Amino acid sequence: MMTALSPTTLAWAASDTWVVARRHLMRLLRRPDELLGTLLIPVMAVVMFGFVFGEALGAGMAMSGSDYRAYLLPGLFTLSMAFGIGTTTMSVATDMRSGVVDRMRTLPLWPVAMLAGRSLADVLTALVELAILLPLGMLAGWRPDGNAMTVAAAIGLLVLLRLALSWTGILLGLLVSGPEAAMKYFALVFPLAMVADTIVPTTLMPSWLTVLAQWNPLSATVNATRGLFATSAGSADSWVSQHAELLAIAWPVGITVVGLMLALFRLRQLSR
Amino acid sequence: MSTDVQPAILLEGVSKRYRGRGAVLDGLDLVVGPGTVHGLLGPNGAGKTTTVRILTTLLRFDAGSAWVAGRDVVKDPIGVRARIGVAGQFTTVDELLSGRENLELFARLHHLPPKTARLRATDLLERFDLAPAADRPVRGYSGGMRRRLDLAVSLIRNPQVLFLDEPTTGLDPRSRLEVWNSVRELASSGTTVLLTTQYLEEADRLCQRISMIDHGRVVAEGCSAELKLYVGRTRAEISVPEGRDLLGAAHRVAMNVGSMPELDADARTLSVAMNGEAQILEQLAGALRELGLTTEELALRRPDLDDVFLHVTGRTTQGQRER
Known part of the structure; x- marks a missing residue:
């Protein structure tokens, strides 16, 4: 199936990926409510956890409400990246149902491109989301203390996580029976998002959950970005939290590679 | 070969x-x-x-x-x-994009350069009478327009x-x-x-x-x-109203056309195979007159898919048509 990788094929691969990505971005622009919907979750979370439960949660951690908000925001940026998986899965499941995937498979198109284009669109959307959420966080009293380099690095880690979850979403979209099913599975994002060092420190969870939460790929990203944004320090002195930056790269890269390979395998399986 | x-x-x-x-x-x-x-x-x-x-x-x-x-x-x-070009049972054009955007998208995926893709899109929109709606989202297209756009997409690369x-x-x-x-x-x-x-x-x-x-x-x-x-020629069907003697009517028709018609007791119809000669119409007219029926009770029926299918496979396509 795969042709040899000559410079021209690479150029076509890049062009194909961009054309597919542009389609997804155009669709998003035509339905801004969907982008709004994804943004609404972290925005609401800032309001709910930051202001409504903020004082109580902060008190539980011996922090003031404003300290808690500073602790919370890197967690919410990460959550926002995680919730994007719903959009990805829905989009791929919809294209599978409507026959768009089949039509693309009958084109002389690089097979990876139809999926990579979705992933590129996700990454670009993630940048837009962060461009909205970061200033919003500052409105809520959060201040990144690091320099431009560390802030850029933090954003880079967040987007890398989105890339990994994008490929997970693509794989799920290819596996589920349709958009309705994708919708139902979305609830599974919550344990992934909450059993992590996002909203409350893992040390305050039951001990068996602590281990799970610490190893959650999301925790690595949260802790690494907290360090880079140089707000309050990580919650636990475990090996995992000491190596947060390493893990915040290793986890997403590993997930991306595995997700991509399984998605391509699944794509090939469609012709069974 | x-x-x-x-x-x-x-x-x-x-x-x-x-x-x-x-x-x-x-x-x-x-x-x-x-x-x-x-x-x-x-x-x-x-x-x-x-x-x-x-x-x-x-x-x-x-x-x-x-x-x-x-x-x-x-x-x-x-x-x-x-x-090849493929147009499916389900139109796979993008609802949220315009007709032109759909064509340009697929033209680019067919590896036409951007400028050629644009020209090709304009070309096909004209050819399929979609030019007036070219820049409207496909969501507002009629069923026929969608299929035509789908067809246009499948023809991008000739x-x-x-x-x-x-x-x-x-x-x-x-x-x-x-x-x-x-x-x-x-x-x-x-x-x-x-x-x-x-x-x-x-x-x-x-x-x-x-x-x-x-x-x-x-x-x-x-x-x-x-x-x-496979199923023979056109047939003439005579509907016999309720309360009339179906078998008697069949004999009356047979006397006129010279052969016994097929009887469908449920539908109360008599069916006569046309032999290709104009004369059979006169014979049928005679039968109708004698039975006191009008042309409303006469129908000419060409064989259709069901007839061919029934003949070839011994089954009808009915019942399988529903999903």
Whole structure:
């Protein structure tokens, strides 16, 4: 199936990926409510956890409400990246149902491109989301203390996580029976998002959950970005939290590679 | 292939079974000459869509061989993809994008440079009478307009072979006519078309040759006139009103036309095979007069898909039509 990788094929691969990505971005622009919907979750979370439960949660951690908000925001940026998986899965499941995937498979198109284009669109959307959420966080009293380099690095880690979850979403979209099913599975994002060092420190969870939460790929990203944004320090002195930056790269890269390979395998399986 | 003209589509003994469903294609043979419009006719589940999916490189098969435009579907799928166009049962155009954006998108995925893609899009929009709606989102298009856009998308790269999988299923009669006209135009420009349909009328109007398939095999093949010979000629049907003696009426008709009509006691009809001579109309008129019936009780019926299908397979297509 795969042709040899000559410079021209690479150029076509890049062009194909961009054309597919542009389609997804155009669709998003035509339905801004969907982008709004994804943004609404972290925005609401800032309001709910930051202001409504903020004082109580902060008190539980011996922090003031404003300290808690500073602790919370890197967690919410990460959550926002995680919730994007719903959009990805829905989009791929919809294209599978409507026959768009089949039509693309009958084109002389690089097979990876139809999926990579979705992933590129996700990454670009993630940048837009962060461009909205970061200033919003500052409105809520959060201040990144690091320099431009560390802030850029933090954003880079967040987007890398989105890339990994994008490929997970693509794989799920290819596996589920349709958009309705994708919708139902979305609830599974919550344990992934909450059993992590996002909203409350893992040390305050039951001990068996602590281990799970610490190893959650999301925790690595949260802790690494907290360090880079140089707000309050990580919650636990475990090996995992000491190596947060390493893990915040290793986890997403590993997930991306595995997700991509399984998605391509699944794509090939469609012709069974 | 020793013939001097290479077939546009060649299937030899193609079999396909899905796990848990048994054989969907069971040694299907098919030859489609270049530049012809060929119909695949059969009820749902006969294997029409599976055949199209195999020929368009979407589906692998278990046995046999398949060639499209001189390329082996299994060994050279990329070569096949560069030479075919596909328009499906479901229009796969993007609802949220405009007609023009859809065409440009797929033109770019066909590896046309941006400028050429734009020109090609304008060209096809004109050709399919979509220019006035070109920049509106497809969401607002009528069913017929969508199918025409879908057809336009499938023609971006001037395919040698075009696959149309039930191109008019679910369309209203007017939209159906629009699609038929487009297909006819294509055919006159020399494109080979393989069209699947459940409607004999559609195959009748568009196709030069028809393969009727059932249970994954070709059960009859020919032009539509030849297929209809399987079931004989046009029949005249006389409806006998409630309360009248059906058998008596049948004898009265027999005395006039010279043979006993077929009786359907449930529908209360008498059916007479027309013999091609005008005289039989006078004989039928005589029978109607003697029975005190009007022309309202007389209907001429041409054989349709169900008749051919019933004849060839011993079953009707009814009941399988519903999903």
